[in-house]
Amino acid sequence: MNSVTTLPYRGRFAPSPTGALHFGSLVAALGSWLRARSQNGCWIVRIEDLDPPREIAGAARQQIETLAAFGLTSDEAILWQHTRHDAYAAALERLLAAGQAFACWCSRADLQRSNGLHRSPCVAAPDPQRAPAWRLRVPDRIVGFDDRVLGRYEQSLMDCVGDFVVRRVEGYFAYQLAVVVDDAAQGISEVVRGADLLDSTPRQILLQQWLGLPTPAYLHLPLALDANGRKLSKQDSALPVDASDPRPALRAGLAFLGVARERLAGLRSVDALLIGALHAFEVEAIPRTSSIVRMHHGLS
Numbered sequence: 093m094n095s096v097t098t099l100p101y102r103g104r105f106a107p108s109p110t111g112a113l114h115f116g117s118l119v120a121a122l123g124s125w126l127r128a129r130s131q132n133g134c135w136i137v138r139i140e141d142l143d144p145p146r147e148i149a150g151a152a153r154q155q156i157e158t159l160a161a162f163g164l165t166s167d168e169a170i171l172w173q174h175t176r177h178d179a180y181a182a183a184l185e186r187l188l189a190a191g192q193a194f195a196c197w198c199s200r201a202d203l204q205r206s207n208g209l210h211r212s213p214c215v216a217a218p219d220p221q222r223a224p225a226w227r228l229r230v231p232d233r234i235v236g237f238d239d240r241v242l243g244r245y246e247q248s249l250m251d252c253v254g255d256f257v258v259r260r261v262e263g264y265f266a267y268q269l270a271v272v273v274d275d276a277a278q279g280i281s282e283v284v285r286g287a288d289l290l291d292s293t294p295r296q297i298l299l300q301q302w303l304g305l306p307t308p309a310y311l312h313l314p315l316a317l318d319a320n321g322r323k324l325s326k327q328d329s330a331l332p333v334d335a336s337d338p339r340p341a342l343r344a345g346l347a348f349l350g351v352a353r354e355r356l357a358g359l360r361s362v363d364a365l366l367i368g369a370l371h372a373f374e375v376e377a378i379p380r381t382s383s384i385v386r387m388h389h390g391l392s
Contacts, residue, residue: 103283108139108143109151111151139156139170140173156170187303196225198214234247239290283309316382355369
């Protein structure tokens with residue numbers, strides 16, 4: 093008889109250390125944690141510290157401490173992307189050797205002439221006086237996947253993205269390459285994150301295919317918006333959640349993810365709220381659309 097082996101569920105939450113954890117970040121953390129726990133799986137925190145100019149000193153540690161105050165602690169050692177440059181460089185070398193990546197000296201002005209998209213070949217000649225960016229050579233085909241909340245999503249990479257950067261002029265590795273390498277290295281079986289990254293997924297799937305890496309499942313969560321309909325963002329100084337009394341923001345975050353408030357009635361502690369939410373959590377109840385969050389004393 094043939095036996096079917098089911099791999100253990102492995103999920104992750106991967107914030108960038110560009111500011112304090114705000115309500116939108118909390119929603120993503122809660123969604124990924126609930127999904128992992130509902131599958132009796134592992135939940136891992138990864139710090140995406142790839143972009144030193146944008147990072148704020150001490151922000152990563154503050155984020156980790158805030159997550160702990162909300163009862164969310166990594167099941168494994170936290171992975172810091174600044175320690176992974178050798179792995180990203182090896183992946184880029186594979187792409188270069190296969191002719192799937194190339195050096196590019198095109199300027200922003202060059203790209204503006206083609207609606208901001210780069211399509212091979214480059215219009216700028218190699219310039220030994222300055223460093224190039226490194227781009228992935230995008231094929232003319234549709235890449236799609238089935239999201240567990242949003243359904244089928246497809247994208248023409250050539251028409252919508254163009255040849256995209258995998259290592260920047262400054263020498264920093266791009267998010268698209270690093271996230272693919274690390275998801276594979278950590279055995280992530282499902283990526284749960286905000287819907288602002290939905291259109292990044294086809295790029296990541298292409299990279300997975302060309303690097304011979306597995307493609308995880310994807311689940312994109314609704315976004316928390318400000319009063320102007322914009323995504324809450326650390327860069328826009330979105331108010332941080334209050335780690336000294338996490339319960340109001342925790343209740344609001346769980347409700348945002350579709351957990352019925354009445355299922356949490358009478359639960360006083362953070363641990364009790366998380367256990368109650370785990371029993372009530374259903375993927376089918378997660379809203380498909382983003383919504384405005386009114387920031388008030390209980391959340392900030």
